[in-house]
Amino acid sequence: MGESGDDAHTEKDRNKRWEMAFKARMRQIIPGLFLGNVEASHKQDMLRENRITAIVSLTDARWVWWNTTTREAGIPEQRHKWVQCADSSTQDLLAYMNDICDFIDQMASPALLSSTSLEVQPEHYESNVEPRDVPSEAILIHCDLGISRSPTIIIAYLMRKYAMKQDDIMEFIQFKQKVKPSANFLRQLQVWEEVE
Incomplete structure (x- = not known):
């Protein structure tokens, strides 16, 4: 018997999700702060193109190629913070949030450091980053x-930086x-918001 239309559609969706998971992706959230996946963290051309000078890695395994790749991309070991963590129902990221936020502040570009407010009106959002927008x-x-995990840390950082609520x-x-x-x-993040 042949594959039903629903099965073929489900298989196509599954393949698309796998392709998305293994394709290097990074997006600027605010000037000087990018969100990405593990594949992006070791793509030298992508790191250089986006002028990445520091990395925070939130993974449950240390990736062997990071030290070589990040050095070759001009990112010294002291500008790469690795936090061993899993995406699980028991993982405590709250214990690391302050330390990671401090690291981001220490590594921040002048554009990120000087930012004092976050536009929250959707009409001001840009989905594509123009080269001139990259600090x-x-x-x-x-x-x-x-x-x-990485969006959780970015949310925590922006909450602290701008004294804003998690939902915003x-x-x-x-x-x-x-x-x-x-x-x-x-x-x-709710606890992070409550303790300010």
Whole structure:
């Protein structure tokens, strides 16, 4: 018997998701701060093109090629923060948030440091970054897929930087890149918001 139309459609969707997972992706969220996946973290041309000078890696395994790749792309080891963590219902990111936010501030470009407010009106969002919009230095925050852990940290950082609520930051980021932090991480962001 042949494959039904629904089965073929499901297989096509599954293949598209796998392709998306393994294709290097990074998107500027605000000038000087990029969200990406693990594939983007070791693509030298992509790192150089986006002027990435520091990286925060949120993964459950240390990737062997990072040290060589990031050095070749001009990113020294002290500008690469790696936090071993999993996208699980028990992972505690809250314990790392302050330290990671401090690291981002230490590595921040002048454009990121000087930013004092975040436009939250959707009509101001741009989905495509023009080369002139890319500052001379930028930080890449990534996890495996760029969907849950890394957006959680970016949300936490922007909440702290702009003294804004989680929902407002999440809305802003969703216009830039579709993300889906886990329920566990959303609860931790709520605590982050409560303790300011």
